[in-house]
Amino acid sequence: MSNILSIGAGVMGTAITIPATNNGHNALIVGTNLDKEIINSIKEKSYHPILDVQLINTIAKHNNEMTQEDIDKADVVVVGVNSQGLDWFIDYVKKFNIEKKKFLLITKGMYVNDNNKLDIFPNKILKNIDQDINITAVTGPCKAQELANKNLTNICFVNEELDIAIQISNIFKNNFYIINTLSDLIGSEASAALKNIYAIIIGYSQIYYSNNKKIFNPESALFSHCLNEMNSLVVSMGGRTDTVYGLSGLGDLHVTSGTGRNGSLGKFLAKNKKYSEIISNELKGETIEGALLIQDLQIFFQQHVDIKKLPILNNILLSICKDQKLDVPWSDLNI
Amino acid sequence: MSNILSIGAGVMGTAITIPATNNGHNALIVGTNLDKEIINSIKEKSYHPILDVQLINTIAKHNNEMTQEDIDKADVVVVGVNSQGLDWFIDYVKKFNIEKKKFLLITKGMYVNDNNKLDIFPNKILKNIDQDINITAVTGPCKAQELANKNLTNICFVNEELDIAIQISNIFKNNFYIINTLSDLIGSEASAALKNIYAIIIGYSQIYYSNNKKIFNPESALFSHCLNEMNSLVVSMGGRTDTVYGLSGLGDLHVTSGTGRNGSLGKFLAKNKKYSEIISNELKGETIEGALLIQDLQIFFQQHVDIKKLPILNNILLSICKDQKLDVPWSDLNI
Missing domain, CATH: 3.40.50.720 (NAD(P)-binding Rossmann-like Domain)
Structure with missing residues (x-):
């Protein structure tokens, strides 16, 4: 016992x-x-x-x-x-x-x-x-x-x-x-943390492209693009690709994007609300792990990461940290 | 023009x-x-x-x-x-x-x-x-x-x-x-074909583990395990891992598992119906690409692939080709 x-x-x-x-x-x-x-x-x-x-x-x-x-x-x-x-x-x-x-x-x-x-x-x-x-x-x-x-x-x-x-x-x-x-502790932990950031834009895609009925094509494409970016970041930290695409990364992003507060934030952003408004109203007092993390890492990402190679992360960062409109940078995602 | x-x-x-x-x-x-x-x-x-x-x-x-x-x-x-x-x-x-x-x-x-x-x-x-x-x-x-x-x-x-x-x-x-x-033509085409097979068991997981409300944990874990198996198969054919985890594999499995006939077959299998019954009743006359493909490749898989290393594929094969009960071989999926 x-x-x-x-x-x-x-x-x-x-x-x-x-x-x-x-x-x-x-x-x-x-x-x-x-x-x-x-x-x-x-x-x-x-x-x-x-x-x-x-x-x-x-x-x-x-x-x-x-x-x-x-x-x-x-x-x-x-x-x-x-x-x-x-x-x-x-x-x-x-x-x-x-x-x-x-x-x-x-x-x-x-x-x-x-x-x-x-x-x-x-x-x-x-x-x-x-x-x-x-x-x-x-x-x-x-x-x-x-x-x-x-x-x-x-x-x-x-x-x-x-x-x-x-x-x-x-x-x-x-x-x-x-x-x-x-x-692979680095790969697992980095994937687990970063998925909270990417879950925001997956939630966004679930609303932004739909009108009366659920639309699947953009979310599914974006899901693979988000994991591709996560993989670049995690590998740059010394983590493994198979961890990113295993339970710790892919599996966790999948479950998180179905539900959860990061996704909820994205859904409000899809309705053309600004982050500062959402956080003072609809999600007041909630702990939104993805938003907290990107705020914590904002300066690091801007100074030490080639953000042009991580266009999705960059757009989430501008939305959360600079109150800009969120969008998916489709034309930069040619993988 | x-x-x-x-x-x-x-x-x-x-x-x-x-x-x-x-x-x-x-x-x-x-x-x-x-x-x-x-x-x-x-x-x-x-x-x-x-x-x-x-x-x-x-x-x-x-x-x-x-x-x-x-x-x-x-x-x-x-x-x-x-x-x-x-x-x-x-x-x-x-x-x-x-x-x-x-x-x-x-x-x-x-x-x-x-x-x-x-x-x-x-x-x-x-x-x-x-x-x-x-x-x-x-x-x-x-x-x-x-x-x-x-x-x-x-x-x-x-x-x-x-x-x-x-x-x-x-x-x-x-x-x-x-x-x-x-x-990467091989990787793209192999991923696109195989995802129809794995979509069957994703559909199964959406029903089998739920009772009155939707349950997310098993499907999300299984999603990453299915892609891991797809990756082994595709790489063995000469395709690339980044293709499997790109739009052609991951993206397509994601969209397919949301809807579609392969998933519908899996959902009926989750209700303890046999393939032969489903195909004669609920899905009579429907083209179910995943089921057709695994039937076409059955002998090849059994003779030339180490099916023990692909336990999900093996269980789908036994379900479709031998009318056995489908289940997820969780204990064999330690990735």
Whole structure:
């Protein structure tokens, strides 16, 4: 029997514990400061109010209640916050002794590192925590609600030390949570982060070209062009093409473009609204990972990437960061 | 002003003439023996009854009315039949003098050639026509109805002699028909044919894993696994990975899996019906390109391909050719 500690009680931080608890393992879910109602609900009735599921083998604590013993008992610590919560997470866990702990990272994002290079979140964590920890990333197509409902989900656990990914996967895997293991951490994490940006323009294409009925041709073409750009970026960072076109990139962009807030932003942009208007009205207060990421990386992209070779990214950047009208640069996409 | 001759008056053979006639060029549409009503409708009122569009700059003839002069005047001859019509097409055109003619091929399929190798349709045509002709293939995501309605469509014209693809594309391209040109004919044609097979299981996944509401996770994972298998097959034939993941493969599988008869077959298979039942009832009389292709290639796949490395293809084959229950071999898909 293993013990899972998940820090972050949102939909994904909770959903990932469900295959493990279903396998008979125990979960402790610790809330961020935004999760107080969720934690109270789990404490009182083992019920997650957003996922609308009953949890088994699970207890919950507010973050001021977690002890060193909780950490010591944990076989795996899930990083269950969103990209905006990562700095909080780092500050929070580094106060504990986490030496030799194994982390499972579901947060997706990238950052510009001290050498002014595009880098992946696992390196941000390692850089900012002065203890010897090990990180396995979870990537691939997963809507949290579906996983929470035990719908079949096939994702990747990724670790440069493949045996650790395999070892952790044994706790979680079962007939509804099918885990592929791979070692291309850069490719997986970069794909997972970048797909949030490209999902914006896929959402745009679903509305912009349709009038009364759904139109398929432009979205399908754009889907392949977006992956081609993602591949250039990921390969330039040292990731692999087969990862981009595997579950971590293609699979995740596919699931994300069907639903989700990045796509919703694109759909509003397709109605000729400006980003600044949408974010103050229709999507006020929402975390839109793709928009946050391109804002974070804006200066880097402008200074260090040949943006002419990434015309789709460039147009998304101008739309989000400069409030320009979004369009698909079809004539520049001759692949 | 150029003259387009399209042989085959079905939805695709007609739709592809529309960007050209919209550009001011002339089209002659010649029907197969199945197209008599369509040809009469175009003759009488310039109206295509299946596409429900008015045609401009277009005349129509029954196939017994076409003359050598019609061929001589044509700058491009569109091969506008489906895969089952290709043998008829070859017999029909080779009675004319077609020396040095340029053909534009929209028919998708593969066959086993005299050397017992998997081969693409352009080579079947060249092999069976004893005249010097040149073939450009059209691949990529295109629902004919959308093109006919002048919705934005981005596809490829493919010719190993790239300058010929570019020359022909100049007749057709405009602001709603965006043509990329490339030279990987094997990769494009093999991808375009194989996607019909894999679209069956994508359709299956859209129904099999859903109950009352649409479920996304399994379909998105399967989509990337299908492309991975397609890539192995296409590369083994001499095609390129970037073609598989470009418009010809990924883009076309994406558009096809949204709609279409291959997907419909998969949806019926997901309801635990056998192929033999479906084809005698719900889909009686329909041309299901993916099912026809896997039946044509069944013996080849079984004898010459390591089917264990293509577990999805194997399961589709067993379902279509041996009437077995279709399932997704998740545990064999560790990429």
